[in-house]
Amino acid sequence: MASNGEVQEAAVRVIGGWACPYAIRVFAALKLKAVDYEFLQEPAGRKSELLLRTNPVYKKIPVLLHRGAPICESMIIIQYIDQVWASNGPAILPAQxxxxxxxxxxxxxxxxxxxxxxxxxxxxxxxxxxxxxxxxxxxxxxxxxxxxxxxxxxxxxxxxxxxxxxxxxxxxxxxxxxxxxxxxxxxxxxxxxxxxxxxxxxxxxxxxxxxxxxxxxxxxxxxxxxxxxxxxxx
Ligand SMILES: N[C@@H](CCC(=O)N[C@@H](CS)C(=O)NCC(=O)O)C(=O)O
Structure with missing residues (x-):
């Protein structure tokens, strides 16, 4: 809770689905880097307003929200995680x-x-x-x-x-x-x-x-x- 009484959003949120392989790889990447995240389960059978707003091009999960900024496409998300949290444990992509x-x-x-x-x-x-x-x-x-x-x-x-x-x-x-x-x-x-x-x-x-x-x-x-x-x- 922020000092003004509003509930603060987590710095890292993932719009995803528990069964979605593309989301699962993002969750695992965040865990490898020991980054806390909030999981926003996309409703079954329809697309949330948040998904449509944050991934208007493909309208697909997962979307990583980092301090509100959306990053789409799981492979791009993993590379982003690797770069932003570069000092949190071993690199995900090889240096060579x-x-x-x-x-x-x-x-x-x-x-x-x-x-x-x-x-x-x-x-x-x-x-x-x-x-x-x-x-x-x-x-x-x-x-x-x-x-x-x-x-x-x-x-x-x-x-x-x-x-x-x-x-x-x-x-x-x-x-x-x-x-x-x-x-x-x-x-x-x-x-x-x-x-x-x-x-x-x-x-x-x-x-x-x-x-x-x-x-x-x-x-x-x-x-x-x-x-x-x-x-x-x-
Ligand atoms: N290339 C995308 C694929 C994502 C994807 O296909 N997600 C599925 C769920 S597992 C989805 O959102 N499907 C809804 C749709 O196709 O409209 C990625 O790597 O993030």
Missing amino acids: PYARAMERFWAQYVDDKIAPALLVLRGLTDGDKDNAAAQVSNALQHLEEAFVKCSQGKHYFGGDNIGFLDLVLGSHLGWFKAVEKIAGIKILDEAKYPEITAWADRFCAHHAVKDVMPETERLVEFSVNSAVKTKPSN
Whole structure:
């Protein structure tokens, strides 16, 4: 409460959704940097006035509000967090330009190839489910190799610590597990992707991640409800 009696806004607020992978990566980035934030859950089925005002271009979550100033697009938000709270713990993006470029390349690849395929497998968007499953599998094959190159024998894509690509790919892990149940397929196959499977367990158990990674059953229920709402009722 401010001295004039008004309730003060938190310096950092995130308009997001508990099930949204793009929001989850932002929450985890803030936790990595030990930045307190207020979570503003976007209402289901409609867009809040605050979201429309702060992200009028895309009208999508997440939006980071830093002292009222909106920053949109999750990857841009993470890079902003890394720069603003540069002295709070290890850097999220590598300092070395080539390593930085590689993490950005693979992060974009994850959102371009894996994220839309997961929506098809959830039945939320149209598309061939076998093709979508093959697309995820092909992407994970590439990422298995990328992990070996980026991690250099360490625990994360970012080395000893969770980095940019860890956050981007890791934020989809909750949905990997939910989609395995929804679509009845195996996504994280230890025999095919031993490095990524072991990395996924480490990532989900990390202190910055475990409280923001939704439980599989809750995501399955959420997905079933979302699919019902988006299907025409003829
Ligand atoms: N590229 C965006 C994607 C964000 C996104 O797709 N958010 C979803 C929720 S997980 C959303 O707001 N969807 C509402 C809509 O598409 O209108 C980012 O990285 O922030």
